Amino acid sequence: KAKGDKEERVFLPGRKNPVILIPSSPATHLLQRIRDEAHRFAITYHRRLRGKALLASRLDEIAGVGPTKRRDLLRHFGSLEALTEASEVELQRVGGIGPRIASEIRAALTNVDPPVTSSLPRE
DSSP states (O other), X not given: OOTTOOOOEEOOTTOSSXXXXXTTXXXXXXXXXXXXXXXXXXXXXXXHHHHHHHHHHHHHTSTTOOHHHHHHHHHHHOSHHHHXXXXXXXXXXXXXXXXXXXXHHHHHHHTOOOOOOTTSXXX
8 A cells, every 4th residue: 555545444234443454365355356346347337328428419419310210320339439430321221310310420429529537536
């Protein structure tokens, strides 16, 4: 641990004071790995939700793209990244997406600003 960092503590139900963990203990390492995995999972989920909200709002602004076409686009491309990188020709392969709508989708998605990550909580 860096200078000034406190020792690892675990709070247990029914106990007022925390259990202080021994830094070199295998149990401490296991609990740290579990904690780190839970944090990674939560952060990944949060980023995915934020990305979907950003993309959905951009797609909602396009005339002719409603909930059904938005769902079809996301199902066809499988991810937000793939949809953002798709060409107009690839977009037109999705049922109901013609040249005009494909062009508008590309224009809307190429103007998407990169996500701001400075607002994410730090560990």
